[in-house]
Amino acid sequence: MGYPPFSSLRPSACPALSRIVAARDGGLCRIKLPGGKLLAMQAHAIADAADVHGSGIVELTNRANLQLRGVKAGGEATLSQRLSDAGLGPRVAATESHDPVQAARQAAVADDARNLLLSPVAGLDADALYDTVPLADEILGLLQSEPRLAELSPKFSVLLDGGERLASLDHPHDVWFAAMPPAIRGGTEPRFAVGFAGQPSSTRSDALAAVRADDIVALIRALLVAFLDLAAPDENRMRDLLRSHDCHTVLARAAEKGSIDLQNDPEVGTWRRAAAEPIRRFGAYPQRDGGLWHVGGQPPLGRIDSATLRGLARLALEHGDGSLRFTPWQSVLVPNVAARAVPQVELGLCSLGFVLDPQDPLARVIACAGSTGCVKALADTKADALALAKQLPAGVEAHLSGCTRSCAAAHCAPYTLLAVAPGRYDLYRRDHASDGETSSPARDGALRFGERIDTYLTIEEAAKRLGEAAGAPIS
Incomplete structure (x- = not known):
């Protein structure tokens, strides 16, 4: 039984397991991971599905989920069912109804709600x-x-x-x-x-x-x-x-x-919450279990391919407990690694192209899908982000957004480059005093990025301006 495209009673353009949303490069299918956890066998199932039904590209999202790009028209229901059969759909209680359409609707609604x-x-x-x-x-x-x-x-x-x-x-x-x-x-x-x-x-x-x-x-x-x-x-x-x-x-x-x-x-x-340390998503740290560690890395710009996902599964099976933990920073952890195997996992992540050093420029840049994947984007943010990383000032974190929706960042970064034309960006600076404020991208537009401090910059000009604004040298 394939899933028809049902959604919640409140309309949404969010991709889901059974709601494949059209994009410039094909359909988008989002897979919600409970607590960000994925088993190795499920990783293989996603990789296989990405190759058969999509472009082979898998995105890590800022809510610790995965997203398949380039889903081919005509196979959406088969893709959704294939992923559900791998245990990647919602846990829906058995219904007395034997109507497959009603069961599919129940699953689609449950998928939407599990945030x-x-x-x-x-x-x-x-x-x-x-x-x-x-x-x-x-x-x-x-x-x-x-x-x-x-x-x-x-x-x-x-x-x-x-x-x-x-x-x-x-x-x-x-x-x-x-x-x-x-x-x-x-x-x-x-x-x-x-x-x-x-x-x-x-x-x-x-x-x-x-x-x-x-x-x-x-x-x-x-x-x-x-x-x-x-x-x-x-x-x-x-x-x-x-x-x-x-x-x-x-x-x-x-x-x-x-x-x-x-x-x-x-x-x-x-009451105050103790300060968190997001930097701990990079590299190896001991767990509460004696002798076990988790090892983390971040793929450039939050994207991997099916072969890389299979490589992650292999690391988890060989050196961990056969599971992976995805994070809200578009990165991944291999948990429950014995201390003696930590160097092997770090080497394995590096060989797969993951960044383990938080000071690496690619660890400090995020970007949305850009104009190659999204009709609303005004610039190829992925390519521009890679160019910016080569000249990014030391210590500076930057977010490249193709439009005001800010799909790549659930929070506002210290600096945002907002596309205004191909290869051209307005530069915004976020005041630390307002970091905790929330706003609606649809309602507040570019204002949510903070103060606009320069306009219509090329990537080279943006790198220079970022260094001036942050008082940091070019790396």
């Missing part, structure tokens, strides 16, 4: 405050099985943060939960700070309250239903709802409906 982001080292990080893996499995079960959640936008997302040192805190999630350290739990039961339309911060407390870990699943269910009850048809994200509803009132309504005790003691108001 839960974890740390790529959830369950592995020795410094984590809480092992979120079992809890995440419960949350995913809820998101994939609750019929009412079909009304949510496919972009609506939840963050579950266990306090890991390797964590992405710059995604503006609709609902987030963050583990609180033992010193301020006020008891023996673990609890989580909860917030809306943002992310945990190490510089301020945006927590609305705290909740027991055992109550998180029930609170998520109540919150999502409350959102759907209150949201107008054009209010697709929590930030939209909060323009007309008080955040504390929304949370209190959900807690009452779910019979959940919210904790609002003074320590919640002063």
